[in-house]
Amino acid sequence: MHVIVATDGSKQSLAAAKHLKSFADPARITDISVVAVIRPLAAVAFADELSVSEHKASWESLSFREAAENAVSTIAQVFQGWGPKVHQRVRSGSPANEIIKAAKQYDAGLVVVAAGGRGLSESVLVGSTAQRVQHYAPCPVMVVRPRPRAKKKAAKS
Numbered sequence: 519m520h521v522i523v524a525t526d527g528s529k530q531s532l533a534a535a536k537h538l539k540s541f542a543d544p545a546r547i548t549d550i551s552v553v554a555v556i557r558p559l560a561a562v563a564f565a566d567e568l569s570v571s572e573h574k575a576s577w578e579s580l581s582f583r584e585a586a587e588n589a590v591s592t593i594a595q596v597f598q599g600w601g602p603k604v605h606q607r608v609r610s611g612s613p614a615n616e617i618i619k620a621a622k623q624y625d626a627g628l629v630v631v632a633a634g635g636r637g638l639s640e641s642v643l644v645g646s647t648a649q650r651v652q653h654y655a656p657c658p659v660m661v662v663r664p665r666p667r668a669k670k671k672a673a674k675s
């Protein structure tokens with residue numbers, strides 16, 4: 519089975535990849551394609567939350583493609599040595615459309631996406647990209663929601 523793991527460069531997308539690895543049987547997965555999608559006319563840069571801090575460049579000096587390649591590389595490292603062959607892919611266009619196209623092109627058996635990775639709030643239940651992929655993908659879609667943050671206990675006097 520070919521699995522598509524989508525990344526938008528967010529920490530949630532890294533958590534989604536790790537979640538897949540935590541329970542999936544690598545003997546049943548033949549290939550993993552880590553896919554990032556850059557928007558050609560985007561006003562907002564591709565997220566670069568995953569780069570190692572000493573290698574992190576300022577957002578002004580890092581192109582959208584370089585940021586996407588860094589994110590894909592970081593996610594791909596999660597699966598190195600695990601079993602399936604790992605492919606690193608950067609596409610250009612609408613994120614939901616390109617993830618769906620990749621699923622069709624590679625005859626994927628599963629798509630993994632993070633919910634609300636780049637949304638306005640971490641409390642968003644399912645981001646718009648995840649919703650579209652879930653609705654239109656030609657295969658099952660695993661949407662990984664962020665873990666709720668632990669509430670701070672009130673200080674007792």
